[in-house]
Amino acid sequence: MIKILLIEDEPKTVQSLKQGLEENHYTVDVAYDGLMGKQLATRTAYQLIISDIIIPGMNGLELCKSLRAEGIQTPILMLTALSTTDDKLVGFEAGADDYLAKPFDFKEFLARVKALIKRSNQTLIEAQVLKFADLELDLTSKIVTRSGQKINLTAKEFQLMEYFLRNQEKVISKAEIAENIWEVEDEGSSNLIEVYVNYLRKKVDKGFPSKLIHTQFGMGYILRQE
Amino acid sequence: MIKILLIEDEPKTVQSLKQGLEENHYTVDVAYDGLMGKQLATRTAYQLIISDIIIPGMNGLELCKSLRAEGIQTPILMLTALSTTDDKLVGFEAGADDYLAKPFDFKEFLARVKALIKRSNQTLIEAQVLKFADLELDLTSKIVTRSGQKINLTAKEFQLMEYFLRNQEKVISKAEIAENIWEVEDEGSSNLIEVYVNYLRKKVDKGFPSKLIHTQFGMGYILRQE
DNA sequence: ACAGTTGTGAACATTTTGTTACAATCGAAA
């Protein structure tokens, strides 16, 4: 069963989209305002969230941002009457995965819904605790341990460690780290990333018999057991 | 480095999109017809393929379908002057991930490019492994093994080995290698390529009962079992 | 104003990449 959350207040739109989606064998929950939308989105595991930008209680973009901030990665399709490029850009920046301007053809809408769900099916479900070897990283309490021993990480260090954990056994380039942790494109001239990797090594690897963080010269870093 | 393949024959469009993408730190390869597009797409690992629907030699949709048929899951963004809903539907059905009608605003184009790449970064957790005989090359962890035995390659060596694997059983000329691995046209007066092939042989072939890298005198090299 | 965190720059170490010189090999012509 594929569950979709539709956040929209205009009854006519709700009616036609819900019906159309259900005819295509999707299960549709409807929220009529931002607050309700957020509650549903955080409490239920949806495969897709479809949200109008203009909804009562909260702007659809705000909703989108706040869901992303909470770590919810469900694909989001934004709907709106606004159709200038700038509007769309804001949508994408807020973390939306696609953007459709009203009025639209239902068939196109359905195609985009399908495409988004197809893609997200390939992604994995979120865990609360990330593990690698004897290293554990609890995302909710932000507690990190190695062999049961507690390790104190700063916010940035935690972010970086989390990124490593999410990409274990995979070489991560500095460009990738710069983009995902520091949200910059060009990583500049400083050696910030090296410095932070160094911090992590001191806290996570130093004193332990096996090292987890390895340098792949000219490629990046990788989390791997020796 | 994020590599994008742009398949488009109209010089003006190519020029502006390529430049715009490069300004945003993407590496762009251009194919001017369907055949070239397909070759590049199958030989190189791109993060995204952008294709016009109307291109010489092959319909963009056909190309899309045939790439999917070969198991290539790279996100595809279709561009076109046709903008009826039915056209878009056909695009999605062919396996495209997004669809943009010309004329479009570059900013929106860029936003969609980013969204597709971001999404696929999360999706491609599954290991991608190139194999030839008992040689295996893991593209994500950058681990290379022969008969299960680990081989350490430097970044350039890995690139070259990857290129061999992607063109197995085909003779690869030095000009081709120079262009694809060193991104130069004339390969200069040095014998850099011979040197690197030599490095690879030492690490990959030496000590193993059968050699995989063979010289085709006057033509180039080929990956082949004896 | 302070302690902890985050970011910068510079010196230094390491590894890779590219160059060169020369040896070995190939294949065509004598």
Added chain:
DNA sequence: TTTCGATTGTAACAAAATGTTCACAACTGT
């Protein structure tokens, strides 16, 4: 089959790129 020029292979080396570490400056929230 032998010879010879062109091509390819190898090793040593130089140059460049990349990575590590340290000291310290800037920022942040209390």
